[in-house]
Amino acid sequence: MKIAVLGAGSWGTALARLLARKGLSVVLWARRDNLAQEIIIRRENPVYLPGIRLPETLKVTAHMDQALSGVEVIVLVVPSHGLRETLRIARDMIPKGLRAVVSATKGIETETLKRMSQVIEEEVPDLAARVGVLSGPSFATEVAQEVPTAVTVAAHLPEVAGLLQELFHTPFFRVYTTNDVVGVELAGALKNVMAIAAGIAEGLGFGTNTRAALITRGLAEISRLGLVLGANPLTFAGLAGLGDLVLTCTGTLSRNRQVGLRLGRGESLEAILASMKMVAEGVRTTKAAYRLAKAQAVELPITEKVYEILYQGKAPAQAVRELLSREPKPEMPHYMETM
Ligand SMILES: NC(=O)C1=CN([C@@H]2O[C@H](COP(=O)(O)OP(=O)(O)OC[C@H]3O[C@@H](n4cnc5c(N)ncnc54)[C@H](OP(=O)(O)O)[C@@H]3O)[C@@H](O)[C@H]2O)C=CC1
Numbered sequence: 001m002k003i004a005v006l007g008a009g010s011w012g013t014a015l016a017r018l019l020a021r022k023g024l025s026v027v028l029w030a031r032r033d034n035l036a037q038e039i040i041i042r043r044e045n046p047v048y049l050p051g052i053r054l055p056e057t058l059k060v061t062a063h064m065d066q067a068l069s070g071v072e073v074i075v076l077v078v079p080s081h082g083l084r085e086t087l088r089i090a091r092d093m094i095p096k097g098l099r100a101v102v103s104a105t106k107g108i109e110t111e112t113l114k115r116m117s118q119v120i121e122e123e124v125p126d127l128a129a130r131v132g133v134l135s136g137p138s139f140a141t142e143v144a145q146e147v148p149t150a151v152t153v154a155a156h157l158p159e160v161a162g163l164l165q166e167l168f169h170t171p172f173f174r175v176y177t178t179n180d181v182v183g184v185e186l187a188g189a190l191k192n193v194m195a196i197a198a199g200i201a202e203g204l205g206f207g208t209n210t211r212a213a214l215i216t217r218g219l220a221e222i223s224r225l226g227l228v229l230g231a232n233p234l235t236f237a238g239l240a241g242l243g244d245l246v247l248t249c250t251g252t253l254s255r256n257r258q259v260g261l262r263l264g265r266g267e268s269l270e271a272i273l274a275s276m277k278m279v280a281e282g283v284r285t286t287k288a289a290y291r292l293a294k295a296q297a298v299e300l301p302i303t304e305k306v307y308e309i310l311y312q313g314k315a316p317a318q319a320v321r322e323l324l325s326r327e328p329k330p331e332m333p334h335y336m337e338t339m
Pocket residue numbers: 007008009010011012013030031032035048077078079080081082083085086104105106107138139140141277278279281
C-alpha cells in the first residue's frame with residue numbers, strides 16, 4: 001500500500017517514519033523543496049526532528065503530484081491554518097481509488113470555527129465517507145524513539161477506522177478506535193489551550209495543586225463545549241481527552257506548555273512566537289474556542305482568561321486573581337448530582 005504524508009514537520013516526519021519502518025511505501029511531502037532535499041541528503045529532518053534517523057525507503061518530495069501518484073491513504077499533518085490551502089493544492093491530484101484520508105492535525109479553523117475533518121469534507125466532498133482522525137497523547141520525538149504510546153483513531157465508518165488502526169498499529173504504537181469524530185477532534189484541539197494555561201501557572205511559580213486543578217477544571221470545560229457540539233462525553237475521559245490533556249499539561253516536550261511557561265515568566269507573546277520554529281496550535285485554538293463558546297453560549301472560564309492574556313494584553317497574575325474570585329459554584333452541573 002502506498003501512503004502520502006502531507007506535512008514534513010515533527011509529527012508528519014515521525015508518522016512517516018513509523019509507517020515506512022513497517023515496510024509500507026511512504027512519501028513525505030514538504031512544502032519547501034530545500035527542506036525536502038535536506039531530508040533526502042541527511043536522512044534526517046534537521047529542522048523539525050533532529051537526531052532521528054529516517055529509513056532509506058522513505059521517499060521525500062516537495063512536488064504534490066509525485067507525493068499523491070498512486071496513493072491509497074493520505075495522512076494530513078500540516079498545521080491547522082495551512083490545511084485548507086494544502087487540500088486546495090492536492091485535491092485535483094488525489095487518485096480515484098483512495099481508501100482513506102486521515103487528519104493528524106490538532107486545531108480548529110479560526111475564521112470558520114470548523115474542525116479539520118469538516119474542512120476536508122468541504123474542500124474534497126468526495127472523500128467525506130473516508131475521513132478519519134488520529135489523536136491522543138503522542139509527542140513526535142517519543143514516537144520517533146519508539147517509546148510505547150497509545151492513540152485513538154476516529155471515523156464515522158468502522159471499515160475506515162479499522163483500516164487506519166491496522167495501518168498505524170505497531171508493537172510500540174497501540175491504536176484504539178471510536179466513531180466519535182467530533183469528540184476526538186475537539187479534545188485534541190482544546191487540550192492545547194489548557195496546556196498554555198498550565199504553563200502560565202508554572203511560569204507564575206504555582207505548584208502541582210494548581211496544575212491538577214487546571215487539568216480537572218480544563219477537562220470539565222472541554223467536556224461542556226464538546227457536549228453542546230455533539231461529542232460523546234465519554235471520549236473526554238479517553239486517550240484523546242484526558243490522556244492528551246495530562247501529557248501536554250505536564251510534559252516538558254509540549255510547545256503549547258512552553259508558550260504558557262514563558263508568558264507566565266513575563267515574556268510577550270510576540271517575542272515567544274518570533275523565537276519558535278515550531279507551531280503551538282493552542283495560540284490560534286484559544287481564539288477559535290473563545291468564539292465557539294460565545295456562539296454557543298457556553299461558559300469556558302479558563303479559555304476566556306487565556307484569551308485575554310494572549311489577545312487583550314491581560315497580565316497573567318491578574319487573570320488568575322479573576323479566575324479564582326469568580327462566584328463559588330457546585331463542581332458538577334445540577335443534572336449530574338445524585339442528591
Ligand atoms: N509535534 C507533535 O508532537 C505533535 C503534533 N501534532 C499536530 O500536528 C500538526 C503539525 O504539527 P507539527 O508537525 O508538530 O508542526 P511543526 O511545527 O513541527 O512543523 C510544521 C510543518 O508544517 C509546515 N507548514 C507550516 N505552515 C504551513 C502551511 N500554511 N501550509 C502547509 N504547511 C505548512 C512547515 O513547513 P515550513 O518548514 O515550510 O514552514 C512544517 O513542515 C499540528 O496540528 C500539531 O498540533 C499532533 C500530535 C503530536
